[in-house]
Amino acid sequence: MPRRMTHGAGGSRLTALLLPEGVHPGALILLTARGLRGMCDGFIAVLLPGYLLALGFGQLAVGLISTTTLFGSAFATILVGVAGNRFASRVQLRFAAALMMATGFAFAGLSSLWPLLIVAFVGTLNPSSGDVSLFLPLEHASLAESATGDARTTLFARYSLVGALSAALGALAAGVPDWLAAHHAASPLTAMRLMFIVYAMSGSIIWLLYRHMPARQSSGDAPRIPLGPSRGIVTRLALLFSVDAFAGGLLVNSLLTLWLIQRFGLSLGAAGRFFFWAGLLSAGSQLVAAPLSRRIGLLNTMVYTHIPSSICLIAAAFSSSLVLTLALLLVRSALSQMDVPTRSAYVMSVVTPGERPAAASFTAVPRSLAAALAPTLSGALLGLGWLGAPLVACGALKIAYDLSLLFLFRRIKPDR
Template identity: 80%
Template sequence: MRCNVSSATLHSRLSSLVLPGGVEGGALTLLAARGLRGICDGFVAVLLPVYLLRLGFGQLTVGLISTTTLFGSALATVLIGFVGNRVALRLLLLFAAALMTGTGLAFASLSSLWPLLVVAFIGTLNPGSGDVSLFLPLEHARLAESASGDARTSLFARYSLIGALSAAVGALAAALPDRIATGLAVSSLSATRAMFVVYALTGFAIWLLYLRLPARVPQARVVRAPLGPSRGIVIRLALLFSVDAFAGGLLVNSLLALWLVQRFGLSPGAVGQFFFWAGMLSAGSQLVAAPLSRKIGLLNTMVFTHMPSSVCLIAAAFSPSLPLTLALLLARSALSQMDVPTRSAYVMSVVTPMERPAAASFTAVPRSLAAALAPVLSGTLLGLGWLGAPLVACGVLKIAYDLSLLAAFRHIEPEGGSP
């Protein structure tokens, strides 16, 4: 009995330290799961192109696998939109964690293109820095039920911060296969396969974490329903978000890693170190997002931090040296992710509580579909030797998205604050 009480007390104290005031304690489990997934996303984004090249595939295959993965994520979020108001979120989260385990085991054991494409389509692999997987609408809906107003914005900021920090740490793990291959005298391919086994084991650990979630959120008592009064706003947001996602899909982390390897000849370990520092800067920006949004509004925070990052990306495409290129890309990382928690909080704030799961899914689906179209295009451009084209196109499209978002929604006031 003493052990149980002590464990409960420790969990309560940890919740009070990590979570903002007024947030249901079960959110801590979701934040822990996000951290574990972020570590895996960090090393997979760097190792995926390396793994495919070691299997004998080319640049186009890297883009094709990324595209297939994102299309599968889009289909999964569509299905969540249909069943999210009829099936308990906890059960759906458990299914997603089990699918993550299967994805890792399959990628660790397969070598042919078509089986890999099938697993990429139905699995949870994430080739980018952001979370576009099946987990995203599920965890967003559960987090939104755990808080309201400014507390919700702070909670989403913590969620994004943990994702960014853990992905940064995970990127450093991209150096492990080469070190293992050297130390244990095994092939680099076998060592890289082992990292996908780690991915699978992490999925099982997340499954165990989700078992701790209560079947429902007692204090929220929110009935989930399809889109209704907020349909028009959500549709407009989804269309604009799809432009941003397509632009981001042109330069998901796996393709940026491939670009750095191709243009400057960096090793996986060196690329991992770059993504570590980029992730740390992104994580630091997450800390600024919530207080900045309270001063200038959610929408202004999204737009006025996003546009300078796109300018840095365009400049990096024309940079003549590695140090200047890395400096511009790091500056971009320090600014580009401040819109992530504010965007999530903004969507949850302009819809009714009953519509939140449907809104999370509805805005995620076009993002996933649009992002899925882009990587194969970037892979083709890189294969043709047009190395700067994906960076320029990404930056220009994101600037156009920011200006359109500001023009369309500057007069819409979300719940609990200014736009």
């Protein structure tokens, strides 16, 4: 069982604010690192299409970079699932942070498509609003070891809340290159390159944070083993999650930014402000997810909040008004992310403790692979002028996923 934390003065008040009662204090390092990564992901997802267009590439290149990045993340999570139990979690997390540093410096210095594709595959760049990188299965497994039952669900909700809030602030920072270009005589391309340097330096800070990770989150942890008794459940979940991920890959933040630019002529700064408010709404929904799941269940929370958000997305595809479109997308943001902490907690709750790292990796890999297939298709559709197609396809597939999830797993109860 995780050790119960004690609350003192000063810094322990921050710990008490961020961590629910009964959670190992070491989880605070994971939440802090998630916040730094979320800020970087927030501004990179918005800046990436503008950066690639400034380098002289087209819409298809934006999709290719996003696809390659997600394929690389899938390959990395496969390695975590196959060989991750041979290395300590904090060693793997420090490796991921070092890779984040290298990714930022490489994107800041390269201008040709093929080298950028290679770095996108081996690096940690994230073109989406969610966390799809190598960090995901590593941090999820460590979080699951830090709490049990309802405290675990609450911890995953805090983790998602921190990620959503930090991504919102990061999206607001996407306007910094425009400000630098206007006030310091820097070219827009140079200003955007500086943001990739910020990304790299954040990776170095995260590396230092992970140096202070405890060797194990709890003295009572079960030994890490491959999937065994829970293989059937995890396989079905992974297949369904892959449908959801493919749908989401059709509209990662980079492609949604590109769609808003093409459809309504939105600037990067305006797009950043939109994603800031969208991120705040997503963050607020994370606060609701845990108490709502205690009231109606993890699975019902995942499904009943997801379907209305998909309907709003489909409606936005047919709207000709910028104000109405942004309003529909904001409503979608307020609902679409409640399934993130509940989904993670649900997976960790229906497997044995020793299977949790393998289950986190096994469910993350199909998601990454499926999501990786979609951005190139979406970029091609946008390039052909079929601007509403990615939004409609994303919403329809997500509704089909939600209904299938409810039908197949309504009788499987998580370990409370």
